[in-house]
Amino acid sequence: MTIRIDRRQFLVGSTTLMAAGAMGISPVLSQxxxxxxxxxxxxxxxxxxxxxxxxxxxxxxxxxxxxxxxxxxxxxxxxxxxxxxxxxxxxxxxxxxxxxxxxxxxxxxxxxxxxxxxxxxxxxxxxxxxxxxxxxxxxxxxxxxNSVAMMVNKAAFERAGVELPGKMTTYDDLKAMAEKFNAKGEMKLIGDGSGSEPMLENWLRQKGKALYTAEGKLAFDEADATEWFAMWADLRDAGVCVSAEDQALDTGPLETTMVTLGKAAMIPSNSNQLVAFQAINQDEITITNFPRIATDAPGGHYRKPxxxxxxxxxxxxxxxxxxxxxxxxxxxxxxxxxxxxxxxxxxxxxxxxxxxxxxxxxxxxxNFVSNLGDLLAALPPSPPAAAGEIDSSLLRTISQEVGFGARSPEDAGPALVSGAAEILARAAS
Known part of the structure; x- marks a missing residue:
C-alpha cells in the first residue's frame, strides 16, 4: 500500500511521515x-x-x-x-x-x-x-x-474622459491628460516612476544611452540622472503622479501597486503581467508603451526574456x-x-x-509584444553583477528621498551615479 502526498499536503510535517512508517506504510515520497x-x-x-x-x-x-x-x-x-x-x-x-x-x-x-x-x-x-x-x-x-509596458486602467480613463495613451504619447502630454484626472478627483494619472529601473532604462535608450555597457559599467552620467529626477519632481509638483506617501505603499506585490490600490490610472510594469493585474482588478485593464521623450524619439523597448x-x-x-x-x-x-x-x-x-x-x-x-514597431530596439547586454542592488536599494531609496523632499534632483543625480559606481566596483573586487 502506498500514499500519494499531494504538493498542497506536502508540508504536513515529519510527524505524519513518522506515523506512516509506524503503520508499515511506505510513502511514495521516499520512492x-x-x-x-x-x-x-x-x-x-x-x-x-x-x-x-x-x-x-x-x-x-x-x-x-x-x-x-x-x-x-x-x-x-x-x-x-x-x-x-x-x-x-x-x-x-x-x-x-x-x-x-x-x-x-x-x-x-x-x-x-x-x-x-x-x-x-x-x-x-x-x-x-x-x-x-x-x-x-x-x-x-x-x-x-515580453516588453516593458504601462499597465493602464482603461475604465478610469473612460470615466475621466481622457483618450487612452498610445504609441505617440510623450512625457509632455502627461500634464494635459492629468488635468482631467485631477478635476475628477478619483485618482492621479500615473504612479511615481522615478524609482522604476525599467522606466529609467527606457528613457535613457530613447536618448541613445543605456543603463550599462557590455563591460558592466554605467552607461549614463550625472547630468542624465539629474534630469531624470528633475522631470519626475516636476510631474509630482504638477499633480501628474502620486505623492511620495502614496507611492511608498507599493511594497512589491501587485496588490500594493498604485493601479490596484486605485491611486493611479497607470503604472510601469511588464506586458506579461496584464493577466495577473486583471485577475485582481474589477476595472478593465489594458497595456500600452512607455511614454516617449519626443514623437520622433528612437525606440526604447526591447523583447526581454x-x-x-x-x-x-x-x-x-x-x-x-x-x-x-x-x-x-x-x-x-x-x-x-x-x-x-x-x-x-x-x-x-x-x-x-x-x-x-x-x-x-x-x-x-x-499582440502588444508582436507589434511594437518603431518602439522596438536591440536587446541590451545582461546587467552586471550587483545591478539588482542598484535597482532595489539605491535607485528606489534615492527616488523616495527626492519624493519626500530629503534630496533635491541636483543632489540625487550625482548620488545615484557615485553610489552605483561604488556598488559595481565592490562587486567586481
Missing part, C-alpha cells in the same frame, strides 16, 4: 525522484505553474516536482540564503538582472550539454536564447518574451531538471495552462498552437 522548484509570483502564477507540474508528474511516473512561490521582495533574500547554505532548489526562476551574478558565482549551472538531448530548443527564438547566455554559455531558458528557469549549480539531478524545463517550454498542453502570464512562448510551434486558445487579455499581451 520518487523529487525536484524542488522555487519561483516568484502571485497565486494566479502559482496555479498555472502547479497545473504544469501536475501534467509533468503524470507524464513522468517516478518523478515529482515540488513547487514553492513567494512575492518578488521575499524571493531573492530566500534564494540567496538557500544558495549560501547549499540548499538551493533544483530549478530556479531567474531574472535577467541577476543571471550574470548567479552564473559567475556558480550558483546556476550551464545547460549546453543537455541541449538537443533532454532539452529541446530547436525552434526557440534566437534573441531569447541569447538572453539566457553568460560568457557564451546557456544558463537560463526563457519562459516567455520575462524570466528564466535555471538549474542550481549544486543540484543532484541536473539532467532531470533540464528535462522538466524542456517540458515546461515545449509541451502544448502545458502552454495552454500557462497562457502568456509569463510572456509570449519562445517556441514558434508552441506560439502558433497557443494563439487560438487565448482569452482577450492574453491576446492583448501577445
Amino acid at each position: 520518487e525522484a523529487r525536484l524542488r522548484l522555487l519561483f516568484w509570483g502571485g497565486q494566479a502564477r502559482a496555479d498555472r505553474t502547479y497545473g504544469v507540474t501536475d501534467l509533468y508528474d503524470k507524464a513522468n511516473p517516478g518523478q515529482v516536482v515540488e513547487g514553492e512561490f513567494l512575492g518578488w521582495g521575499d524571493y531573492w533574500p530566500k534564494l540567496a540564503t538557500q544558495t549560501a547554505g547549499g540548499n538551493a532548489p533544483d530549478i530556479i526562476q531567474m531574472d535577467y538582472r541577476y543571471i550574470v551574478e548567479y552564473a559567475d558565482r556558480g550558483a546556476i549551472a550551464p545547460l549546453d550539454d543537455y541541449v538537443g538531448d533532454v532539452l529541446k530548443l530547436d525552434d526557440f527564438d534566437q534573441d531569447q536564447l541569447d538572453g539566457g547566455k553568460v560568457n557564451g554559455k546557456l544558463y537560463g531558458i526563457s519562459l516567455g518574451a 520575462s524570466m528564466f528557469f535555471s538549474v542550481a549549480g549544486k543540484s543532484n539531478d541536473k539532467e532531470s531538471s533540464a528535462k522538466f524545463i524542456s517540458f515546461f517550454v515545449n509541451d502544448k498542453d502545458a502552454a495552454t495552462v500557462l497562457g502568456v502570464e509569463r510572456g509570449i512562448p519562445c517556441s514558434a510551434s508552441v506560439r502558433d498552437a497557443l494563439a487560438p486558445t487565448l482569452d482577450d487579455q492574453s491576446k492583448i499581451a501577445l
Whole structure:
C-alpha cells in the first residue's frame, strides 16, 4: 500500500511521515525522484505553474516536482540564503538582472550539454536564447518574451474622459491628460516612476544611452540622472503622479501597486503581467508603451526574456531538471495552462498552437509584444553583477528621498551615479 502526498499536503510535517512508517506504510515520497522548484509570483502564477507540474508528474511516473512561490521582495533574500547554505532548489526562476551574478558565482549551472538531448530548443527564438547566455554559455531558458509596458486602467480613463495613451504619447502630454484626472478627483494619472529601473532604462535608450555597457559599467552620467529626477519632481509638483506617501505603499506585490490600490490610472510594469493585474482588478485593464521623450524619439523597448528557469549549480539531478524545463517550454498542453502570464512562448510551434486558445487579455499581451514597431530596439547586454542592488536599494531609496523632499534632483543625480559606481566596483573586487 502506498500514499500519494499531494504538493498542497506536502508540508504536513515529519510527524505524519513518522506515523506512516509506524503503520508499515511506505510513502511514495521516499520512492520518487523529487525536484524542488522555487519561483516568484502571485497565486494566479502559482496555479498555472502547479497545473504544469501536475501534467509533468503524470507524464513522468517516478518523478515529482515540488513547487514553492513567494512575492518578488521575499524571493531573492530566500534564494540567496538557500544558495549560501547549499540548499538551493533544483530549478530556479531567474531574472535577467541577476543571471550574470548567479552564473559567475556558480550558483546556476550551464545547460549546453543537455541541449538537443533532454532539452529541446530547436525552434526557440534566437534573441531569447541569447538572453539566457553568460560568457557564451546557456544558463537560463526563457519562459516567455515580453516588453516593458504601462499597465493602464482603461475604465478610469473612460470615466475621466481622457483618450487612452498610445504609441505617440510623450512625457509632455502627461500634464494635459492629468488635468482631467485631477478635476475628477478619483485618482492621479500615473504612479511615481522615478524609482522604476525599467522606466529609467527606457528613457535613457530613447536618448541613445543605456543603463550599462557590455563591460558592466554605467552607461549614463550625472547630468542624465539629474534630469531624470528633475522631470519626475516636476510631474509630482504638477499633480501628474502620486505623492511620495502614496507611492511608498507599493511594497512589491501587485496588490500594493498604485493601479490596484486605485491611486493611479497607470503604472510601469511588464506586458506579461496584464493577466495577473486583471485577475485582481474589477476595472478593465489594458497595456500600452512607455511614454516617449519626443514623437520622433528612437525606440526604447526591447523583447526581454520575462524570466528564466535555471538549474542550481549544486543540484543532484541536473539532467532531470533540464528535462522538466524542456517540458515546461515545449509541451502544448502545458502552454495552454500557462497562457502568456509569463510572456509570449519562445517556441514558434508552441506560439502558433497557443494563439487560438487565448482569452482577450492574453491576446492583448501577445499582440502588444508582436507589434511594437518603431518602439522596438536591440536587446541590451545582461546587467552586471550587483545591478539588482542598484535597482532595489539605491535607485528606489534615492527616488523616495527626492519624493519626500530629503534630496533635491541636483543632489540625487550625482548620488545615484557615485553610489552605483561604488556598488559595481565592490562587486567586481
